[in-house]
Amino acid sequence: MTIDVTTAVHAVDASAVAALFPDRPRLLALGEPTHGEDTLLGLRNRLFRQLVEQEGYRTIALETDCLMGLTVDAYVTSGxxxxxxxxxxxFSHEWGAFTGNRDLVRWMRAHNEGRPASERVRFAGFDGPLEITAAASPRQALTMLHSYLSARMDADLLPCTTDxxxxxxxxxxxxxxxxxMWNPAKSVGRSADARELRLHADDLATLLVTQGPHLVEASTREEWDRARLCARTATGLLRYHYWMADPSPARMTRLCALRDAMMADNLLALAERGPTLAGGHNGHFQRIASSMQMGGPVEWWGAGALVSRHLGGAYGFLATALGTxxxxxxDAPPPDTVEGLLYGLPRDHCLIDAPKLASALATTPPAARVSPWFGYSPLAPASLSTTDGIVYIKDMASEAEWAGGPTTGSGSGH
Known part of the structure; x- marks a missing residue:
């Protein structure tokens, strides 16, 4: 495939990203096609740092447990x-062990040191308390929500006690x-206790709405935001557990959709608070339907599709694509794929204007790349026209090569 895309190619920096949009996106997501690679995390850190310093973003959200993320936020904002x-x-998913994530947290703490609260960068997890093969107990979210409400309103209004x-x-x-996860009969989600808990969680969450004017006055913004997070998480977890007990063929599709719905709700709440950067998998951020193989094909609408419906042009999505x-x-991508076309560019990494690339390829649709490794998801050609930009990295360094190479540039605390 020989197509001139040079007018769509830019350096990977904050100014080039900003130029892709008529206005600064309130929520800007940077996707990745695989997790845990130091090259990806290092580039993410450099770009996020520039976007914070040059474009005024004030929250960095990663695809990790939203409740666990409160610990990181407390560290980076107040030490x-x-x-x-x-x-x-x-961090969930054992992501606290990744060097790139450690570097990001260290930089955020150094950046915030001595700054007024309005200028500090916040950290957030936007995933639910979910792992690949398990979902957390709703205990933490429910008890935190109940404690918040019981401290601020008459006990007679509460639907239940902590006992x-x-x-x-x-x-x-x-x-x-x-x-x-694999045997619905092993799930507690449709037990009598779980069904009653869903009713109590719904009533507790509803109190936040019906008593909202009083609660906002009786709380700091931090306390109010945390209570809403706990309400979303408690109801979302109980809903997820309920469908874990579903024996129907649609079970896995529903679980994937519910997880991304929780992600979307968390991202929307963060965007409501202020300009937010988000890092996670391309499949969660893309505007087209997401899909994967898990005991058969599974397709659902991801968080990016859901968020985009609410935010419109205030949502921006940069996908990351890889050569090798x-x-x-x-190994090197076939030349008739998007990755193969970009592999021929004389740059190690670059930012591509995705709509321009889609226009250039309109008469020569690229083939879909097939990955020999399950942990890597190639770019879906159908997503080009709904993606704002593509961060392309030609060759990924191995962990050993990375350890002997340059630093991420985000861990020095400048």
Missing amino acids: TGTLEEAMERG TLDRLLGNDARWTEPEA IRHRDV
Whole structure:
């Protein structure tokens, strides 16, 4: 495939990203096609740092547990705890072990040191308390929400006591049973206790709405935002557990959709607070339907599609595409794919104006790349016209190569 796309190619920096949009997106998402690669995380850190310093973004949200992320936020904004505690307790999916994430948290803390609250950069997780093979107990979210409400309103308005919640929750191990992801019969989600908890969670969340004027006056903005987060998480988790117990063929599709709905709600709440940067998988951020193979094909609308429907032009999406990941046996891409076309560019990495690229390829539709490694998702050609920009990295360094190469540029605290 020989197509001139040079007019769509730019350096990967904040000014080039800003030029892709008529106005600064209130929520700007940077996707990645695989997780945990230091090259990707280093580039993300450099770009996010520039966007904070030059474009005024004030929240960085990553695809990690929204409740655990509160620990990281406390550390980067006020120095609560230590870096080690933030990395160990503040990330799900074992992402606290990634060097790039450690560098990002260290930089955020250094950036915030001595700054007024209005200029500090906040951290947030936007994923639910969910792992690939398990979902958390709703205990933390429910008890935090109940505590917030009981401290600010008449007990007669509360639908239940903490003793009732404890009794219905029971042992947390029954909620986190690993076999429940693959065997609906192992899920507690449709038990009598779980059904009653869903009603209580709904009533507690509704109190935030019906008592909103009083609660806002009786709370700091921080307390109010956290209560809303707990309400979203409690109701979302109980809904997720309910459908984990579903034996129908649509079960996995529904679970994927529910997880992304929780992500979308969290992202919208963060965007409401102020300009937000988000980092996660391309599949969660793209505007077209997401899909994967998990015991068969699964397709659903991801968080990006849901958020875009609400925010319109205030949502921006940059996808990341890769040439090679040789340490994962992902070699040079076929020339008739999007990645293959970009692989011929004389740059190690660059930013592509995706709508211009889509226009250039309109008469020569590219083929879909097929990955030999399950952990890497190639760019979907159909997504080009609905993507604002593509960050392209020609060759990924292995962990060993990265360790001996340049630093991320985001961990020095400038």
